[in-house]
Amino acid sequence: MELLDSKGRFLGRLSILDVGATLIIILAIASIFIVPNKSGTSTIAQVARNPIEVDVIVRGLGVGDPDLLINQFKETKITNIVIRHQPAGEFEIKKVTPLPRTIAVPQPDGSVKALPDPRPEIIFFQDMILTLKGNAQLTDTGVVVGKQKIKIGTKIELEGKNYNFNTSTIAVRILK
Structure with missing residues (x-):
């Protein structure tokens, strides 16, 4: 055979x-x-995480009662963040700074002044700066939260019990 x-x-x-x-x-x-091999393990989980603060700016958020939303931020003090459509965990809301809505008004002498916006619909729009605190991995190329880098200009989505809106990062600070 x-x-x-x-x-x-x-x-x-x-x-x-x-x-x-x-x-x-x-x-x-x-x-x-x-x-x-290392294909099944997360390298991020093995790296030490350091505390960071992130300042985000909210521009023109349409809300029925802006004061109620700001009070909710101050009471709950926790928000979920989403970066590039990927959930990145919870961050503490350390500080909420409401910004006034102003309009540039030319003056007779040629200068320009920022005066409160007189339009009635402006009461339904809120600008603010939020300071968020959480933990992140520090790399040579920046700060990583939830497998996503956070840098100035990064869009961060904030999500809570009754809100979900986008913000833009304006500052990232590493705390020691």
Whole structure:
């Protein structure tokens, strides 16, 4: 009895192509489960996390009662953040600074003054700066939160019990 017959069958029963495909599948499974490597571990979880503060600016947030929202921030003191559509965890709301809504008004002498916006609909829009505190991984290229880098200009989505809106990062501070 020959090892391979004229039709390419191994011992007259199994096709050599089937045997080769089976060996490749077995080797692939063995390489995934048996051979140790770092493919299944998170390198971020193994790195120390440091406290940071992030200032974000909110411009023109449409809200029925701005004072109620600001009070909610001060009472709950926690918000969920989402960076580039990826949940990044909870941050503490350390400080809320409401910003006045002003309009540039030219003066008779040619100068310009910032005066309160007189439009009635302006009461439904709020500008503010929020200071958020949380933990992040420090790398050579910046601060990483939830596998996403935070730098000045990064869009951060804030999400709470009854709010969800986007902000823009204006400052990142590493606390010691």
